[in-house]
Amino acid sequence: MSESVDIDAILGTRWERAENLIPVLQDIQSQFHYLPEGALRAVSRCFQIPFPRVFHVATFYNCFSLEPRGRHHVQVCLGTACHVRGGQRVLDKVLRELSLPASGTTSDFEFTVEPVRCLGCCALAPVMRVDQRTYGHLQQSRVPRVLKGCRQPIMATA
Amino acid sequence: MSAPQTRIANLTDLLHAAARGRKTLLPNHPKILVGMASCGLAAGADEVYQAIREETSRLQLPYVVAPTGCIGWCSQEPLVDVRLPHKPRVTYGRMDVPKARELVRGLCDGDLKTQWAIGLLTGHDNPVTRTRIRYSQPSARVDGVPRYEDLELFRRQIRLVTRNCGVIDPADLDEYIARAGYLALHWALTGMRPEEIINEVTRSGLRGRGGAGFPTGKKWEVMRRQPAKPKYIVCNADEGDPGAYMDRAVLEGDPHSVLEGMTIGAYAMGASDGVIYVREEYPLAVKRMLEAIAQAEAAGLLGDNLFHSGFSFHIRVVKGAGAFVCGEETALITSVEGRVGEPRQRPPYPAQRGLGGKPTCINNVETWANIPVILMRGGDWYAHLGTGDSRGTKVFCLVGAVKNPTLIEVPMGITLRQIVYDIGGGIPQGRKFKAIQTGGPSGGCLPESLLDLEVDYESLTQAGAIMGSGGMIVMDSSTCMVDLARYFLTFLADESCGKCFSCRKGLQRMRQIVTRITEGLGSEGDLELIEDLGWMVRETSLCGLGQTAPNPVLSTLRYFRDEYLAHVREKRCPAKVCKELITYRIEPTLCDGCGACVRVCTSQAILGEKKKVHTIDNAKCIKCGSCLEVCQPQAVLVE
Numbered sequence: 001m002s003e004s005v006d007i008d009a010i011l012g013t014r015w016e017r018a019e020n021l022i023p024v025l026q027d028i029q030s031q032f033h034y035l036p037e038g039a040l041r042a043v044s045r046c047f048q049i050p051f052p053r054v055f056h057v058a059t060f061y062n063c064f065s066l067e068p069r070g071r072h073h074v075q076v077c078l079g080t081a082c083h084v085r086g087g088q089r090v091l092d093k094v095l096r097e098l099s100l101p102a103s104g105t106t107s108d109f110e111f112t113v114e115p116v117r118c119l120g121c122c123a124l125a126p127v128m129r130v131d132q133r134t135y136g137h138l139q140q141s142r143v144p145r146v147l148k149g150c151r152q153p154i155m156a157t158a
Numbered sequence: 159m160s161a162p163q164t165r166i167a168n169l170t171d172l173l174h175a176a177a178r179g180r181k182t183l184l185p186n187h188p189k190i191l192v193g194m195a196s197c198g199l200a201a202g203a204d205e206v207y208q209a210i211r212e213e214t215s216r217l218q219l220p221y222v223v224a225p226t227g228c229i230g231w232c233s234q235e236p237l238v239d240v241r242l243p244h245k246p247r248v249t250y251g252r253m254d255v256p257k258a259r260e261l262v263r264g265l266c267d268g269d270l271k272t273q274w275a276i277g278l279l280t281g282h283d284n285p286v287t288r289t290r291i292r293y294s295q296p297s298a299r300v301d302g303v304p305r306y307e308d309l310e311l312f313r314r315q316i317r318l319v320t321r322n323c324g325v326i327d328p329a330d331l332d333e334y335i336a337r338a339g340y341l342a343l344h345w346a347l348t349g350m351r352p353e354e355i356i357n358e359v360t361r362s363g364l365r366g367r368g369g370a371g372f373p374t375g376k377k378w379e380v381m382r383r384q385p386a387k388p389k390y391i392v393c394n395a396d397e398g399d400p401g402a403y404m405d406r407a408v409l410e411g412d413p414h415s416v417l418e419g420m421t422i423g424a425y426a427m428g429a430s431d432g433v434i435y436v437r438e439e440y441p442l443a444v445k446r447m448l449e450a451i452a453q454a455e456a457a458g459l460l461g462d463n464l465f466h467s468g469f470s471f472h473i474r475v476v477k478g479a480g481a482f483v484c485g486e487e488t489a490l491i492t493s494v495e496g497r498v499g500e501p502r503q504r505p506p507y508p509a510q511r512g513l514g515g516k517p518t519c520i521n522n523v524e525t526w527a528n529i530p531v532i533l534m535r536g537g538d539w540y541a542h543l544g545t546g547d548s549r550g551t552k553v554f555c556l557v558g559a560v561k562n563p564t565l566i567e568v569p570m571g572i573t574l575r576q577i578v579y580d581i582g583g584g585i586p587q588g589r590k591f592k593a594i595q596t597g598g599p600s601g602g603c604l605p606e607s608l609l610d611l612e613v614d615y616e617s618l619t620q621a622g623a624i625m626g627s628g629g630m631i632v633m634d635s636s637t638c639m640v641d642l643a644r645y646f647l648t649f650l651a652d653e654s655c656g657k658c659f660s661c662r663k664g665l666q667r668m669r670q671i672v673t674r675i676t677e678g679l680g681s682e683g684d685l686e687l688i689e690d691l692g693w694m695v696r697e698t699s700l701c702g703l704g705q706t707a708p709n710p711v712l713s714t715l716r717y718f719r720d721e722y723l724a725h726v727r728e729k730r731c732p733a734k735v736c737k738e739l740i741t742y743r744i745e746p747t748l749c750d751g752c753g754a755c756v757r758v759c760t761s762q763a764i765l766g767e768k769k770k771v772h773t774i775d776n777a778k779c780i781k782c783g784s785c786l787e788v789c790q791p792q793a794v795l796v797e
Contacts, residue, residue, distance in 0.1 A: 018496035022479050026438070053497075060498040060655075062480030063438055079400030080595060080631045081557040083645050089783050096760055096782070117482065117649065118400035119439055121197045122555060122629075123232030123563035132441075134200035140784045141758055 005032075005039040007046045016047045021057060025064060033069040033112075062117075070105045070112040072150045074130050079118030081125040090126050091115055093140040097147055110151065163331065163456035167466060172335060172344060175457075179336025183291060183326065186243050187220045188265060193237040193324060195228035195410045196442050197403070201235035202254060209255040210238070213262040221262075227411020229324025230565035231311070232557075234276055237324075240265065246294045248303060251276040275303040277312075282325050285318045286338040286534045291325075310580050316543065317567045318551050319404075319527045323411030328446055331453045334414040340459055342530035346422045347467040350533075355426040356382060359529070361537030363549030368394055368485070368522030369600065369626045370702065371548075371615040377519060381427045381509040384517035389429035391420050391471075392513070392520040394490060395436040395443065398482040399598025400649070402629030404553035405523040407565050409436065409443035412527070413450035417460060417473060419526030422533060424471045427519055432473040435490055438480060447475050482599075482653035486701045487520045489655065500655045501701035522627070524553055545571030548614035552628055558595075559634040561586045575609040578632055589634040593718070597626025599646050599653075600706030602713030603639065622713040624706065638735035639718040640725050644672045646710035654703065661704030664695035668711060676736040680726040685715060734796040737781045741797055744785075746771045748793035755785035755794065 010027050014020045021043070028039050035058050044051040058064045076091040091103075094113055098106050105112040121127045124136025128143075130150055135142070166172055192198070192207040207225060214221045231237060234251030238258060241247040248270060250261065257274060264271045278300050281292040299305075306312045317323075326333035334340070346355055360375025381389065393416060397405040408416065420432050436444050451473055454460035462470040481499045483489045487508050489499040494513060512518025528550065532540045541549045548570040554577065557563045561583030568577070574594055578584065585591050593603040602623030604611065611617055615625050633642070647669040656662045668691050671684050692708030699705050715722060724730045731739040744755075744764075751769040763779040766772030774785075774794075786794045 019494065021496035022493070023477065026477060026479065056498055057496070060481065064479065078645075078649075080598070080629070080645070081401045081563075083400075083642075084558050084631060084633055084637050086783070092782060093784070116439065117398065117653075118402075119196075120397070120403035120406040121200045122401050122403060122557040122631075123197055123565075124200050124235070125557065125563075127200065134196070136197075136200045139787050140782065141788055 005036065005042050007039075007042045011046070018047065018049060021047055021049065021054070022061070025058060029064055033073075034065045034067055037066075065112075067105070068109065070109045072111050072131055074111055074113045074128065074147075075116040075119065076113065077119045077121070077125070077127040077129070078115045079122060079125070081122035082118075082127055085125040087126040089140060090128060090138050090143065093143045094128070094147070097144055111147070163453060165458045166335075166340070167458055169344060172340060175332050175335040176338075177336075179330065179332035179334070180291075182222070182224075182330060183333050183336050184293070185222045187222055188240065188242045189222040189224065190214075190262070191224055191226045191239040191241075193228055193235065193239075194225035195323075195407060196440070197228060197232055198235045198237065199442070203236035205255050206236050206238060206253050206258045209258045210262055213259045217262065217266055219262070219266055221265075224327045225329070226326065227323040227328050228407045228565060230320065230407070230567075231276075231562075232564050233562045240270070241293050244294055246298045246300060247279040248272075248275045248300060249277040249279070250274045270300060272300060272302050275300065277306045277309060278303045279306050283317075284337055285316075285321050285531050286341065288535070289338070291337070310583070311562055311564060311566075314572065314576065314581060315567050316551050316569055318531045319408060319415075319524050319553050320411070320565070320567050321531070322415065323407055326412070328411050328413055329449055331414060331450075331457060334412070338534070339414055339530075340418055342533040343418050343421055343459070344465055346425055346533060347465045347469055352382065352426045352428065355422065355533065358532055358537040359426075362532045362540035363537075363544070363547070364525065364528055364532060364540065365548065365615065366522060367524035367528070367552065367627070369399075369597065369624065371625060374521065374525055377509055377521075378423065378427055380507070381429075381517050381519045384510060386517055387428075388431060388516055389427060390513045390516060390518040391424045391427070391429045391432040392490065392494070392518055393420055393432065393434040393523060393526055394485065394487065394520050395434055395440075395523045396478045396485045396490060397437060397440070397523070397627060398485045399600075399627045399629050401557055401595070401631045402555050402598060402627045404555055404565060404628050406440050406443050407553075408523050408527050409440070410446050413446045414454065415527040415530060416447075416523055417450055417454055419529035420473060421460065421464070421471050422529050423519065423521070423526065425469050429519065430471060432471060433494055433513070434473060434475045435478055435484070435494060436475060438477045444475060444477060451475065481655070482649075483655045483701070483703050486703055489701065490520065491518065498655070500657045501703070503700060524628075543569045545569075545612060545614055547616060548625075552613070552625070554628045554630050556582050556630050556632065558631040559585055559589065559637070560632045570614045571612050573610050573612055574604065577613070577630065578609065582632065585632070585634050589636065591632070592635055592637060593633045593639065595623075595631040595633065595642070595710070596629065597624035597709070598629050599649050600624055600702065600709055601626045602709045603633070603642070603717065604713070605717040622709065622716055624709065636733055636735070638676075638731055638733035639714045639721045640672065640676050640731070641733075641735045643711045643714045644669065644676050647672055650703070650707045654707070658699045658704055660695050660698040661700075661707060664691050665707055667691060668695070668708070672711065675722065675725045676731075677738040678725065678729040678736070682726065684726060685719070685722055689715060740781065741776055742774050742779055742781060742785065743795050743797055744772050744774055745793045745795050748791045750791050750793075752790065754788045754790065758784040758788050760784070
């Protein structure tokens with residue numbers, strides 16, 4: 001499956017100026033859930049920015065991924081408040097539930113699990129966000145239910 | 159949401175808008191408000207909101223149902239407020255869908271459901287104009303419901319920055335104007351010279367609320383004197399400190415206050431363009447800001463020739479891409495320019511050479527939101543709040559091991575004890591206070607002996623912590639300070655941009671050593687080595703991240719050295735957190751054999767028949783703590 005990227009469509013009315021590089025990469029990321037190499041090369045040509053510099057930006061920021069992500073994005077908060085209240089245990093539980101050895105994507109591309117530095121809901125610690133929905137006061141025992149709920153297609157529209 | 163925005167070009171237009179806003183703020187129908195900031199939504203506010211809407215339309219009630227921002231009562235989310243015409247506003251906590259539906263049905267029958275009510279308000283002070291919106295007569299009461307003013311949580315608070323959070327609908331410009339919004343801007347553009355504005359800000363003693371605490375007036379003065387054009391204004395909303403969310407609360411609950419502050423600053427400093435740099439982890443804040451900018455532009459409060467003064471100002475939103483170091487101002491600038499966020503040498507300061515090499519004034523969300531208040535009330539009034547060189551109020555996020563995690567705004571100079579015990583309600587579950595962590599990963603942990611410390615920039619720095627952006631994480635006896643140091647070092651080593659060798663390698667090395675200690679592999683001399691490394695990283699790093707990175711480790715070493723020593727010498731974790739140093743056990747006298755632990759144990763480490771005492775096979779146990787979580791008789795012990 002080749003990823004063809006229509007840079008012009010993503011660029012829209014923006015100029016091919018360096019200041020728009022990150023926003024354009026963000027748009028590609030949200031469209032494809034990762035940055036395909038072809039897209040990075042196209043961006044490099046379009047912006048006339050050397051490819052290594054585009055690659056540097058793409059690998060520096062946490063929101064970009066060079067590997068395809070799963071259908072559901074699970075972000076387990078490891079902010080200080082969540083850490084103090086057992087965020088790491090929640091993360092470990094999610095990884096065990098999905099049989100992942102470490103943060104990453106499941107083999108069926110259903111889930112990508114990543115720790116995140118603070119979602120700003122510290123009063124509800126520990127917190128986890130799946131796609132757009134945030135779950136607070138999480139206990140390990142609730143994790144399987146949350147993940148199971150995501151597998152059902154109805155939830156995808158939320 | 160509302161009708162097409164009418165243009166606002168003079169004071170009369172502002173007053174008309176205010177009148178419209180007052181009508182929706184204080185309608186002649188019952189009004190139901192739902193707190194719909196990110197934390198409310200995470201607690202289920204959206205479902206509650208939908209349920210209330212459905213129920214009111216099903217019963218064909220002429221109620222006004224509106225969203226609002228975060229009033230700061232985070233422990234009681236989702237929050238619902240009800241105000242009947244000329245009656246006090248009553249707050250309901252921990253609402254869910256069935257309760258919300260019942261509440262609406264109750265209201266319909268004249269039943270206020272006071273059993274769920276947690277507080278009542280007869281009005282809201284407006285610090286901008288010293289006026290007050292009145293929900294009811296000040297003496298009005300509802301039986302059995304305490305007034306906000308009488309609650310410890312709110313009694314000490316002075317809400318300037320968060321003046322509108324939880325009061326107005328953040329998506330309604332008229333409601334913001336009804337709370338004297340854009341009045342300060344009008345006053346500045348039509349009645350004040352730029353120097354006068356800077357003078358007021360200088361007199362207020364306001365210092366940057368992002369962490370470093372640089373005097374705002376001074377920064378503005380430097381920026382104003384720069385001859386280069388164009389000049390830029392930046393709002394730093396890259397709130398990366400874990401455990402801090404006050405900026406998010408303001409952006410989501412009162413976006414126009416930030417826009418107004420920025421526009422006033424732009425006029426004072428002669429800037430023409432502004433940027434709001436928001437973390438992408440805050441999708442709702444991004445949405446609210448974009449919405450607010452569009453509204454302000456449509457109303458003529460942002461754009462060209464504001465209030466016919468000839469002054470023009472434009473703002474755009476830039477989404478951060480997830481890098482903690484971009485909270486540092488020079489790194490933020492390179493990020494906005496489309497490069498990797500690596501800090502650079504200062505001077506030249508951004509106020510001299512910033513975005514595109516032009517003068518750029520960067521202030522934090524909270525700093526900008528303070529500006530309209532300072533301008534309307536005067537710098538001297540603002541300076542009467544606070545203490546020493548720290549003036550005004552500060553918003554704090556009090557989270558972690560406290561009974562009432564909250565977002566509070568208090569005058570500087572309040573003591574940590576007042577914050578933790580009076581406002582936060584103390585430590586839950588009968589545990590003992592151990593430490594309070596301020597200032598995020600650049601801050602430090604303060605022990606119980608420093609609880610009477612007054613919160614201001616200087617005393618916190620002296621104690622080895624910093625004010626930072628205002629996160630306060632309370633820790634009880636269940637937190638291991640060595641593990642916490644490891645946590646912060648992991649965070650910082652990951653987020654170090656890698657430019658300075660000392661920060662990049664020094665933090666990795668410190669993380670290795672501390673990790674070894676948490677695994678029970680530490681040796682004598684490790685602590686001294688960490689201290690040396692910490693000193694080296696602090697002295698030889700370029701930016702604030704590296705210079706403050708050793709703080710969490712050094713402060714825990716300073717105040718909790720015995721805990722480190724227990725790990726190193728006795729191979730023991732006193733807080734029973736470090737996995738390698740603990741084992742789980744089931745106390746036979748407490749176990750009732752219910753089998754709950756067996757069901758949750760994914761590694762089949764718990765043995766025993768139903769109704770009989772269970773035991774843990776330590777060879778199989780992965781120490782995940784699931785059994786501890788579900789054991790009702792608390793028979794699972796950690797040793």
